[in-house]
Amino acid sequence: MPKSNVKLMQGNEACVEGAIVAGMEFFAGYPITPSTEIAELSAAKLPKIGGKFIQMEDEIASISATIGASLTGKKSMTATSGPGFSLKQEGIGYAIMAEIPCVIVNVQRGGPSTGLPTAPAQGDIMQARWGTHGEHSIIALYPSTVKEIFYTTIKAFNLSEKYRTPVILLMDEVIGHMREKIEIPNKDEIEIYNRKEPTQAPSDYKPYEIKNGDIVPEMASFGKGYRYHVTGLVHDETGFPTSDHEVAEKLITRLVNKIEANKDDIVEYEEYRLEDADEAIIAYGATARSAKSAIDTLREEGRKIGLFRPITIWPVAEKQIEELAKRVRSITVVEMNLGQYFEVIDRIAGKHTKVVKYGRVNGELINPKEIIAFINNRRG
C-alpha cells in the first residue's frame, strides 16, 4: 500500500512543511507566543536537510540574520507575533529597499503591546501594510485553513523570489494552533520559483539594473564572484548610494510599482456563494470560516448572501472588490479589529454600495451566530 500523504497537522506545522517544500534553507527566530512552534519545527527539520536554524538574541537580530542569509542565495524565513512584528519593521524596510527576498510570518495575537498573548486578533492588518517607515508597497498573504497555510507559505516564498521583496504571511492564532487534515502533495505537483541569478561576466553585472522584460534586477549570491554593494540608502543601478533626486524618485516608484502594477499575478481571493448574491460579506483568515458558516445558515433562511475572501490582503484586490460593490446592495466587513480593512473596503466600495463593519477586540473568535444576528438586525 502506498504511504499516505494525509496528515493531521497544526497550522504552524503546515507553515514549516510548506516553507521546506518551497526551498527554505535558513530560519532565524526568537521565541514568542503563538508562533514558537514554527521556530521549534524549523530547528528540528532544517539540519536534517542540510539547512540552518539559529535562535537569535532578539527579533531585530532574527530578521537581520534572515536577510543576511538570503544574500548568500538561501531562501530564508523568520516568524513572530505582534510585539516581535513591531521590532521587525526595521528589517522589513531594509529588505524592501535593498530588494532581498525573505518571508516574515506573523501569527497574530491581541495587542497593543503584549496584549493577549494566547488569544486571536486580526489587529496587524495596517501594521503589515505600513509598519515600516517610508513610501513602499508590500505583499501580505492571509490563509484561512491549515491546508491553505501550507500552500500560502509556498506562495509567499515564490512571490518573494519573483519580486525580490519581503513577503508577510499573516496568520491567526486559532489556525496556527488548530489541527486539521491536510494532504501533502508530491513535490513535482508544486510550482517553485527561484530568484533569477546573473549569467553575464561579473564585470558586466550591475546589481540593480533591470533587463528588458524583467520585473526586478537579477540577484547574485555572495561568494559566486559577483562582488557588489548592498545598502538601505537610496542607490542607483550600481548599488552605490546617491542623494540624486531623480534617482530617488525612480527607485522608490519602481519598488512600489513592481508590486502595484502586477496585482493580477499577485492577488488571490476566494468567492463563496457570490454568483447570485445581492449582499456580501468580506472576511479573511479564521473570521472567513465563521462567515461561511453564517452564510450557509442565512442562505437557508432565504438570503442571497455570499463571501469575498481576500487571500492576498496586500496589495488589495481593488478591481474585484469594486466589481462586487457594483452588484450587491451591501457589503459587511467582518474582522477581529475595529475596522482596519473596513476602511480600505469602504474607500473602494463605498461609492457603489453600502459598506458596514462588524468587529471585536476581546480575544474571542467571531462566531457564525453573532454574524447572523448582526446581518439580521441590520436589516431591521
Added chain:
Amino acid sequence: MVSHLVEKYFRTETLPHIWCPGCGNGTVTRAIVKAIDNLGLDQDQVCIVSGIGCSSRAAGYLDFNTVHTTHGRALAFATGIKLANPKLTVIVITGDGDCAAIGGNHLIHAARRNIDITTIVFNNNIYGMTGGQYSPTTPTGDKGTTAPYGNIDANFDLCNLAVSAGATYVARSSLSNPNMIIKQVEEGIKNKGFSFIETLTTCPTYYGRKNKKGDGVEMIRYLGEKTINKIAYDKLPEEKRKDKIIIGEIFRGDRPEFTEEYQKVIESIKGEI
C-alpha cells in the same frame, strides 16, 4: 601613483570618500585591506558588513561582497551570512555607537557564540555622522553636543566586554601605530572564532573640536602618548598605570566555533527523516 592596495581593493569609482580632513577612518580601512592582502584572501570569498555611522561607510568603498546594513545590526546580518555560507570570510566594520550602544546586544551574543566573524570597531569616542553626540566610549567628563556640561556616563571598556562575552581573539590598537592595526586584523581573521579589534581613531571635527584636542595630527600624537603596549603596561608600577590605555593583544581563547558546531549537528543526524 595610486597604491596597489587602492587599485586592487577599493572601488575607485566611489571615491573620494566622505570622511573629514584628519579623520582616522581611512587609515584603519587601509589597514584592513592591507591585512587581507597579506593573507592573500580571495576577494570573491570575503564579505564586509557594516552598520551605520562614519566608519560604516567604509564597506561601500571596498571591492568585496559588501553590505551596509541598518544601525547596530551589522553583526546580526553577518551572523546570517556566515551561518548560511561558512566558506565566506566575514568582516564587520562598525563604530563605537553602532557596536556598543544600539548594537550592544548583538556584540555580546556574537561573542558568546564564538561565530567566526572578525569585528573591527573604529572607536572615535563620538557619534560623528549625526554631529557630535556623546557615545558609550566618550570618556566621562568629556563633551558632546548632547553632553554640553560634560558626560556623566561611565565609558565602556569594549575589549573587557568582548572578553567577558566570550570572544576568542581580543585586541586594541591605535591610529598612532597603524602597523599594529594591520597585524591585529590579520590575527583576527586567522582566529577561527569571534575576533574583536578595537581601534582608537580620531574625529577632529566633533570629538576633537568639542574637547579642544586639536587637529588630526595632534590627536594622533595624543593617542601615541596615552596608549601603551600591554607588555610594557604590565611592567609599570601602579601609580604610572593611571590614565593609560592598553593596546596590543588582550586576550586569546580556545572554544568551539558556532558554524563548525552546527555542521557537526548536521552530520550527526544525516539521513534521519
